[in-house]
Amino acid sequence: MKVQVDLNLCEANAICVGLAPKVFDLDDDDVLHIVVDEVPEELQKRVRMAIDRCPKAALSEG
Numbered sequence: 744m745k746v747q748v749d750l751n752l753c754e755a756n757a758i759c760v761g762l763a764p765k766v767f768d769l770d771d772d773d774v775l776h777i778v779v780d781e782v783p784e785e786l787q788k789r790v791r792m793a794i795d796r797c798p799k800a801a802l803s804e805g
């Protein structure tokens with residue numbers, strides 16, 4: 744699976760980073776980066792949780 748972020752919606756609250764720090768990273772300017780191209784199998788559950796829990800609905804699969 745892949746995951747993408749809509750930076751127009753993201754408010755940089757780091758909920759996704761807390762759930763999957765190997766996939767999501769906030770830089771020094773509070774811009775979220777997806778640091779993997781394909782989400783590894785063992786992290787997919789956490790990434791789906793992040794998609795569900797993002798309060799701004801900024802994350803999506805694909």
Ligand code: SF4
Nearest residue numbers: 753754756757759797
């Ligand atoms: S949980 Fe959503 S709003 Fe928060 S940093 Fe991640 S993408 Fe942005």
